[in-house]
Amino acid sequence: MRRLWNHLNSKLFYKMLIVYSLLTVIPLALVTGLFYYRSMQIIETKIRESSKQNIVETSDKLDEMLNGIYQKAKNISIQREVEALLRNSNDSSLYPLSEMDQEVYKSEISALLDKERKSYPLIDSIYIFNNSGEVYTSSNAPGLESETALSGIAHLTPGHMIWAPFIDQGRMISAMEIYDQWSGIKYGVLAVTLSSDGMSEALASYKQGAFFITNLNGLILASTDKSTINTLYKLSNTGQSIINKRTSIYSSYNYISQMPKNAFGKEIRELTYFAIFITLLTWLGVLVLTIAILRHITSPLLRLNRLMRKAERQIFETMQGIKTTDEIAQICRSYNSLIVQINNLIEKVYKVELVKKEAELSAIKAHINPHFLYNTLESISIMAKESGSVEVPRMVQLLSRILRFSITPGLDDVPLNTELTFAMYYLQLHQQRYGDKLHWKTEIEEELLMVHVPKLLLQPIIENAIIHGIQRMDQLGWITIRVYELCYDLVLEVEDNGPGYLNDDDDASYRSEGLGTGLANVNQRIQLLYGERYGLSIHQPEEGAGTLVRMTIPIIIVKEAD
Template sequence: MKLIHSFSSSLRAKLLAMFVLLTVIPLIAIGLISYQKSYNTVYENSKAGAVLIAEQLAQDLEMLFTDTGKLLELGKHPRVLHFLFSQNDTYEDAKEVLKLMDSYRQTYKYESVLNISMINLYGRGISERRGVFQLDKNPLRNPHFTFLLHHPDTVLYVPPPDANPLDRLDGFAEPHAISIMAAVKQRITHEVIGFIVIDLDDAVVKRFCDNVTIGETGFFYVIDQNGRPIFTPARSSREIQLPAQDNLTSLAAGSMTSYVDTSRGSPKFIFTSASKATGWKIIGQVPLQEIVSEANSIRQLIIISVVLSIVFAVSLHFFISSRLTRPLQLLKNKMRLAASGFLESKVAPTGNDEIADLGQSFNIMLSKIKTLLEQNIREQEEMKKAELRALQAQINPHFLYNTLDSILWMAEAGKTDKVIRLVESLSRLFRISLSKGKDWISLEKEIEHVHSYLIIQQMRYRDILEYEIAAEPHLLSAPTLKMLLQPIVENALYHGIKNKRGKGLIRISARPADGGEMELRVQDNGCGMNAYKLEQLRANLAHQRLPDETGEEVSGGFGLHNVQQRIRLYYGQQYGVQVDSSEGEGTTVTMRIPMRGRD
């Protein structure tokens, strides 16, 4: 008893007891916190990995439907338009259309496409399997065709559960086909003259779902816009327990993107990714236990680490001195500052021991992190510029095709003067567009560029298009970002002037503004837009959202978004595009930019 009292009252025992008290409890706490954080990290990383797989699957499906959708370009071919529009085609005409279908197949290798068929509004059609045929029923009895007649710019993706017997135009039953449908429009009037139907074997979608798995028993399936399963993996019903219909409906509507389902059996992690082309949702489902299985191994590792740390700390506590703890405390404080984002919190190491080396390594690490961050920022900025330059360099094939077509018929008509003027304008347009790879040109060149574009378009739309260009002379030498006006003018023409009756007028002006800025304005007297669409467009521009991300159809949104994005990237977030519009009266687009160019 006396011996125990003597030991407990000694300084060494007190230091040992205090050290154990101050070391063991923190180590246990660190172990628990580390386990919890590791668990959360593994859980979140596993979920993120599963979602990434779903997004990749959605991209694969998107690529499949986009690639297959190239066959819809058949509906724009002159031979197809002639066949669907004419009522007295010969056998040779039909044969040419079939050859055209075969040519597309040979070019793109559509092995999963079962059939291609077309039909006009009078029931006369052609398909790969049957050739020319005549329906004894009105094609518009098919609700899908009726929908396309009223929404001619829409592409329908009809899965097998939604198939209509009238979808099989040539009479051949295809119970396992996804029908891709689109309207065929007359080139000049854009009037619907028929429909094109591509039957895609649904086995290719099922293979996507079957070949991609999560964990050991997780799987993917596809639901439509209403939350109805349309493709499920080839497993027994006992293995597949889908969520309640209310939850599927919420996933389809986008109100939920992921959640843990505990309603049926063991908990399951359910998540979704969307296919923009079809509107379908790819749903992933995996038992939650498989998601967090790695956390169990981490728990064992942490327990062993904590026990060994306690033993090691008790063994070495006699050798720890204040001379060692002070630089460690300093290093810890610097690390906390660095973790909060202050990368200048370097250590001033003293001595030649390991702690000094650690401080020096910490300083080197901070320098490398700062260098990598700066390098990453530069690379991201250059990448963005490269993407924008690539976007600028793209030439609209439809515009070029239509312009060359206009040159051809003018030349055939002997209108030499107009041909010369059109070719000169086209040459000027492309020369300024390229600008030897420069991003900046003078305002005079920018106006010359849009003037060339308007000359070309006025020759094509001479009955509906007039324009006026006014610019303050002293602004013409001001540097400006290339191709700001042309996308706005193109929107004004195609989404404003062409959609109204009578002649349309586009006014382009450039004038100085306060604060060393200038104001570029494009005004048209087209059909304009209502207050709801205007607010939606303004919101998209303010938050830099593309129109299809909001589910809204906003005329000209992509061109305006591109100009807005380029202005903010090159000039700064305080500059951009302002849109004003009144339905039936026209639209005004105003751009404020500094006259000095980019800083």
């Protein structure tokens, strides 16, 4: 992948092709995305309105069903055989029945309950409890798990059917107390259960998603998904669904509809796929046109690139067939002009090379001479020692060390400690001449000794202090060398107690030019190495006598090789 990217990134044609493609695809993608987003908003708004209307209609139908069951239960409770049997079970002395009559009424009640159950397929079973706990049911009715609870909730609103906030064997269930029409005495309880399969089928007509019937605590009593019955309803992925809620008129139930948004996004997705197809088709068309145009634009650049690669191999050829006048043509003509100038300069280069060779020979001779001088000084030192002289060998030895340090190749920068060592040699050499008249001291922070400085940086400054300071004095002369750090720069100072730079009347050029020739060379050398902000300056000490030369260079620490 990285190799492919490097290949694409190395070609102007591919870069421009990618840019043109992005300029085409991005606007089309934005238009398609905005169209999809806005369309989804409009359709979602309409679906929400439709869903609200739909749950109202469904809730009304369910309430009508619950009310119908209540009317059917009320009708059952006033049937002759039901009243007769319940009165007898409640007070057999007041309402006596023979055993045969009781059996006949029980049979009739069973037939009645079967008839009512079959006339309303949604009903699963019908139960009648007398005050003695005896139960009369429709055929094949399973036993109840919540008989006592049903009696309790039915007693909350006498004469009305109450729908239980729980299920009995997976079935919704309701209960109603039965009273004597004339005396108002309670005879028993009538209970009706609804078929779970029938409720699922009834709710399955809700085509727009899932539908739930829950109690006030969120327990699912009926649902389009039977696996959720008798579990708590949880609002999940509310951002991905449209949820509506309505409370029943005839019960304490909540009707909840939940419709996923992707259920109505099919048409939008199809439209989006079509838009993407159009986008890709348009991009391919633009890509073909772009390739044709870019070939025309980049062809001269490719030719120019090949000619420039030849020029790197010293094969100088001009570009032919330039017919246009645009910026690329101007570049090609400029290249041709450059090649012509290069060909003209090649002849001059040979002459320059000859002059250069002569300069190199002169440099070699100049390099040989210091070596010859150094060797000669060593011979003089040996001969002086043999003659018994002490000072002459010492001066020759110091001068030899300084000369060897100055001509040693490959040492442009040296540690400050090394530079100070050879500055001391230079001072010791002059002390042989001036004796006790010349004294010196150093003030240096030890951690700065390993900082690298240009070689022979201090020697011209010390020489200037001796010639223009110590040499012009009759009394004791002092030279102080200071090195310290200031604002992350290295400051080197050479101070003498001579007559002073500003009082030097013997050398007008030294005073008027600001820096003498030696000092000017040092200042120019520092600025060439480190820039204009560094360099050399001359000051007069506060006491009013002497000269202080200050040099500022960056702090450079070179890590020594292992």
